[in-house]
Amino acid sequence: MNNIFDPQSLESIQKLLTNDANIVIVSHKNPDGDAVGSSLALHHYLAKKNIPSKVILPDQFPSFLGWMKDADNILTFDKHRSEVIDTIYHANIIFTLDFNDQGRVGPQMEKYLVNSPATKIMIDHHQEPKDYATFTFSDTKACSTAELVFEFIEANKDVHLIDEYIAECIYTGIMTDSGSFRFASTSSKTHQIAAKLIDLGLDHTNVHELVYDVNTPDRLRLLGYTLNEKLEIFTDIAFAMIHLTKEEMLSHNTLKGYTEGFVNYALSIQGIKAAAFVKEDDHIVKISFRSKGDIPVNEFAGEHFSGGGHINAAGGKTEVSVEETLQKIKTHIVPFMKKYV
Numbered sequence: 001m002n003n004i005f006d007p008q009s010l011e012s013i014q015k016l017l018t019n020d021a022n023i024v025i026v027s028h029k030n031p032d033g034d035a036v037g038s039s040l041a042l043h044h045y046l047a048k049k050n051i052p053s054k055v056i057l058p059d060q061f062p063s064f065l066g067w068m069k070d071a072d073n074i075l076t077f078d079k080h081r082s083e084v085i086d087t088i089y090h091a092n093i094i095f096t097l098d099f100n101d102q103g104r105v106g107p108q109m110e111k112y113l114v115n116s117p118a119t120k121i122m123i124d125h126h127q128e129p130k131d132y133a134t135f136t137f138s139d140t141k142a143c144s145t146a147e148l149v150f151e152f153i154e155a156n157k158d159v160h161l162i163d164e165y166i167a168e169c170i171y172t173g174i175m176t177d178s179g180s181f182r183f184a185s186t187s188s189k190t191h192q193i194a195a196k197l198i199d200l201g202l203d204h205t206n207v208h209e210l211v212y213d214v215n216t217p218d219r220l221r222l223l224g225y226t227l228n229e230k231l232e233i234f235t236d237i238a239f240a241m242i243h244l245t246k247e248e249m250l251s252h253n254t255l256k257g258y259t260e261g262f263v264n265y266a267l268s269i270q271g272i273k274a275a276a277f278v279k280e281d282d283h284i285v286k287i288s289f290r291s292k293g294d295i296p297v298n299e300f301a302g303e304h305f306s307g308g309g310h311i312n313a314a315g316g317k318t319e320v321s322v323e324e325t326l327q328k329i330k331t332h333i334v335p336f337m338k339k340y341v
């Protein structure tokens, strides 16, 4: 298997990973299955080698990820601010997982991460990684960071250390970031890793159920409302868009993570090649973009919405109203999509 983890770097890293080092694992804001799965997988793997580490996230992860071992020990900047600042301040080594730019931890936490003199080790699969880490392990072809954590363990010749908990975390990252092995980023290597995890004792059906079969009636009603009332289809440019305001989400008792995956319904419409989901947040409007084939929604997000991501899955934001955001998308999406349809 091709592996981005070169022996020289691994040797240097192994020397740093001692049981008295202060090791921190950080992932991105609005953590998803890959952020939490890859971080906890690495944390459990290090623990197997008697190397303690702490997982830090900028904010809370959705409840459908809470079953993972030690998920309840994760420190979040929004809830445990002083402890997080203190932990980052004392860190010798910081693994940054599933992001390519320190700004992805959000503006409040960013400065503490940036100012830390710790040795930084980036493991990530996003395009155009920034050059902030001492060790940069970036593979933009990987379907997920969790896939890369498996490769890190493999390159360290430690696959035998993978237990059911590590396997569950890795599988969650792979499954959620690959759209259940559906997106183009899913490779034969992805399937080989899944196969190995199953051989190591993973109950993959259970993981799928824990992540995907946990709908509440409220979430399904919110989805029904969104698709019924808030879906706009622009057939001539093969584009579909949905949006939700804060008020609508409040009136449907929306919890964190409820709108995860909504954008995929818009993309699943026959003939649609790109989709957007616009969501009113506290002080910003957050946009998720998805596309098929060679339509680079990351470029669109970067150019117009201070965002980025992958070719087929990207995100961005605005600081104007939902209405103005929708207008802005409608203005720019027409010439963009006309290049591809």
Ligand code: 5GP
Pocket (backbone or CB within 6 Å): 030, 126, 287, 288, 289, 306, 307, 308, 309, 310, 313, 314, 315, 316, 317
């Ligand atoms: P989602 O739509 O699920 O929030 O994000 C999809 C992808 O786009 C993820 O891979 C995520 O890393 C990336 N992404 C989402 N929001 C932003 C953003 O504001 N800036 C950048 N650079 N990437 C984003």
Ligand code: MN
Pocket (backbone or CB within 6 Å): 034, 035, 098, 125, 143, 144, 145, 177
């Ligand atoms: Mn990811």
